[in-house]
Amino acid sequence: MKNIAVIGTGYVGLVSGVCFSEAGNHVICCDIDQGKINDLKRGIIPIFEPGLNQLIDKNVARNRLCFTSDIPKAIQRAEVIIIAVGTPMSRTGEADLTHVKQVAKTIGKHLNGYKIIVNKSTVPVGTGKMVKNLISEISRDQYAFDVVSNPEFLREGVAVKDTMQMERAVIGATSAKAMEVMVQLHKPFTTKVVKTTIESAEMIKYAANAFLATKISFMNDIANICERAGADVTKVSEGIGLDSRIGQKFLQAGVGFGGSCFPKDTAALLHIAESFGYDFKLIKAVMETNIGQRVQIIKKVESILGSLEGKSISILGLAFKPNTNDMRYAPALDIIPQLNHLGANVKTFDPIAIPEAKKQLGYICSYSDDLYETIRGTDACVILTGWKEIKSLDLEKTKRLMNHPFVIDGRNLFDLTMMQNLGFTYVSVGRPVVH
Numbered sequence: 001m002k003n004i005a006v007i008g009t010g011y012v013g014l015v016s017g018v019c020f021s022e023a024g025n026h027v028i029c030c031d032i033d034q035g036k037i038n039d040l041k042r043g044i045i046p047i048f049e050p051g052l053n054q055l056i057d058k059n060v061a062r063n064r065l066c067f068t069s070d071i072p073k074a075i076q077r078a079e080v081i082i083i084a085v086g087t088p089m090s091r092t093g094e095a096d097l098t099h100v101k102q103v104a105k106t107i108g109k110h111l112n113g114y115k116i117i118v119n120k121s122t123v124p125v126g127t128g129k130m131v132k133n134l135i136s137e138i139s140r141d142q143y144a145f146d147v148v149s150n151p152e153f154l155r156e157g158v159a160v161k162d163t164m165q166m167e168r169a170v171i172g173a174t175s176a177k178a179m180e181v182m183v184q185l186h187k188p189f190t191t192k193v194v195k196t197t198i199e200s201a202e203m204i205k206y207a208a209n210a211f212l213a214t215k216i217s218f219m220n221d222i223a224n225i226c227e228r229a230g231a232d233v234t235k236v237s238e239g240i241g242l243d244s245r246i247g248q249k250f251l252q253a254g255v256g257f258g259g260s261c262f263p264k265d266t267a268a269l270l271h272i273a274e275s276f277g278y279d280f281k282l283i284k285a286v287m288e289t290n291i292g293q294r295v296q297i298i299k300k301v302e303s304i305l306g307s308l309e310g311k312s313i314s315i316l317g318l319a320f321k322p323n324t325n326d327m328r329y330a331p332a333l334d335i336i337p338q339l340n341h342l343g344a345n346v347k348t349f350d351p352i353a354i355p356e357a358k359k360q361l362g363y364i365c366s367y368s369d370d371l372y373e374t375i376r377g378t379d380a381c382v383i384l385t386g387w388k389e390i391k392s393l394d395l396e397k398t399k400r401l402m403n404h405p406f407v408i409d410g411r412n413l414f415d416l417t418m419m420q421n422l423g424f425t426y427v428s429v430g431r432p433v434v435h
């Protein structure tokens, strides 16, 4: 069992810190955000993740998990330090490493003995080396240390499960000692470990996300052709997904990908490729198709309502996917301002993402966690997230509450024949329009 400090208590840092404590380690989760730490100390969890609250309560009670903003102290007590700070997209698209550099400097300043420094943040190839150099420089090589790359693959909404039963761990290390410690730390979660160099581990993370994003954009391109050809993309997905070489996951056409990872990681990978003089055309097309899907939704609304001036539109779902309150790069953030710009009055529903959405959208729309109040009196209803509440919508009631029975579904939640029989004009993605 190890003493671990996790620096950066966001989605990744909090979930992995909590899971490492559940596995028996002593974990200190640190953050520069004092408000977040104060909340965590009082039992207020800043993110919505099924199962997380219970694990936090349990491990805090066992004295295996605590929270602090005293990062130097946490560094000095730890044998293993995990960097899990954000690496947001900079204005030019590349990964912004400001937080990672800041943490490396803090570690260098407070190093007091041999430690393993694990980079869990998603970072461009070469960052591990940069972190090592920064720590060496600032600590003046007074103490030995190893840097490891251990990219994170958890999915928001199922993050605890993804960590406790991970499909694989990727560990990039140059030192056999650090590799062994990392393999042992992951034993409770998985025995499938890809042992590699730091550079390859850094590349694996971007390649994984870019590949998944490519699957989504590929299906969205197929969906756009299906719409013109009168084919049904859900059947195309089923038909190709049953081929085990292709697989069924990530083949759902829709409004495109969002969230904190795919948009920024595809953009960052494009920059990494450019930095090595490689023109990664495929990933450019993936990004372009993705933005196009958001534009398509607006066009579909206009195709039904004509001018949007003065029209009332309900948006069902704000989060970029169900079971998360994460609004980063959510399609709603592009679609709602555009509808607003075109003169529509926008009412929105989301079960949990409203506080996060408000921070980004402000008061250009109204918000409610009451589905039917949102739908009431609107001219069209646009579905952007596949929340279970939306999937189980009472469609007869919906029709009664709306001014017109117009549904534009960016997630293909409903059966075409059923919608037709209920008398809706139903426009989805990659499927024929039904009236």
Ligand code: NAD
Pocket (backbone or CB within 6 Å): 007, 008, 009, 010, 011, 012, 013, 030, 031, 032, 033, 036, 071, 084, 085, 086, 087, 099, 102, 103, 120, 121, 122, 123, 152, 153, 154, 155, 156, 260, 261
């Ligand atoms: P986040 O924004 O939710 O959390 C980052 C945290 O780091 C914040 O709480 C912030 O206050 C803190 N922080 C910033 N600078 C700090 C500093 N100098 N010292 C201490 N704390 C500091 O980010 P996240 O979603 O957890 O992502 C973290 C990394 O993991 C990113 O590189 C991301 O790409 C990667 N990742 C994220 C996911 C995901 O689903 N969210 C999945 C896999 C990988």
